[in-house]
Amino acid sequence: MILSARHAARPVTLLMAGLLLAAIPIGMAAAEPIETDAQRAYIVDYQTGAVLLDKKGDERLPPASMSKLMTIYLLFDALKRGDVKLTDTFHVSKKAWSTQGSKMFVELDSNIGVEDLIRGIIIQSGNDACVVVAEGLAGTEEAFAERMTAKAKEIGLTGSHFVDASGLPDPEQYMTAHDLATLAKRLIEDFPDYYHYFSEKEFTWHGIKQGNRNPLLYRQGSGVDGLKTGHTEEAGFGLVASAVRDNRRIIAVMQGTASMQHRADSGGALIDWAFRETANYTIASKGAVLAEAPVWMGGAKTVPLTVDKDLIATLPRSARQKVTAKAVFNGPLPAPIAAGSQVGKLVISVPGQPDFEAPLVAGTDVPRQSLPGRMFAKLQYLVFGGS
Known part of the structure; x- marks a missing residue:
């Protein structure tokens, strides 16, 4: 790897020091392609944000029960702020009790604990439980849906709009696969104390035991620990899943498969492919x-160049050996130089992808030379030039 300095009397090349890797990975080049029968699919690396697969990821879709993730986000947010406690109860109205579709089987005029409602929504996908939560937090489901849309915009969901808390079909209720992946990341990131509910496999309420509808929770070795499935006739079968293997997490969203079995098989295949x-x-x-840059009129002849944070990137395994790195700075660098100040940039190149840049900073302080030293350096420059 070659580092170059610009605006010197002649090009200065320096050998990259301190990097033991034969090549430096960066960006997201094309991985071995995968076909999926999902109408839309979006896979992202949790740590780096690299998009591994994007099949109509920004196309609006009817999210069905996957929109319950926003209902849960608002409930977790209320818990985190202290507005609600897990031991609080919400009342079951006639509207909540009579809500159709998948059910927790709440009882009319009963009071249900918040923690039970969380499980009723996540594990049992209860539409009735969603209405109980919506009314408990906002008074009406309509007011709660407005909060859902507002919170979606606040956390960066650019293609989402809600009119109900459960995901029952409505032409004005939509999300994108991209938004669902972003929402999943925020749930994991913002609420580590509550995320464990997504991995629970069964819950019994009103004498009825139901299993978690996420099929990948039951697949040995999948690493999946959440999040949510969805299905309506219009939307097909969808899934938002997150999996961890070898301390690396990925989030996968798919929507529009033809059956529960296709959803399970396709979801598992996409996650296996990503890892x-x-x-x-x-x-x-x-x-x-990473390099040493020459210094003009400094107390040291060179200054070490480094980065101010770990740089980690996602790359196809096959592309590692094709990556190059270059340090770019205007040298010699004039003293004084403060440790941590940006003095250049590290440019990482991988074939077929735009270059990636990261700031290069000074690794140490370099004071100015004393007055006699500066005078001697100027005289030397006049006599011998920049060489």
């Missing part, structure tokens, strides 16, 4: 010396 074909690599570690 098999791609991996996360360390580009450079915080503080590691």
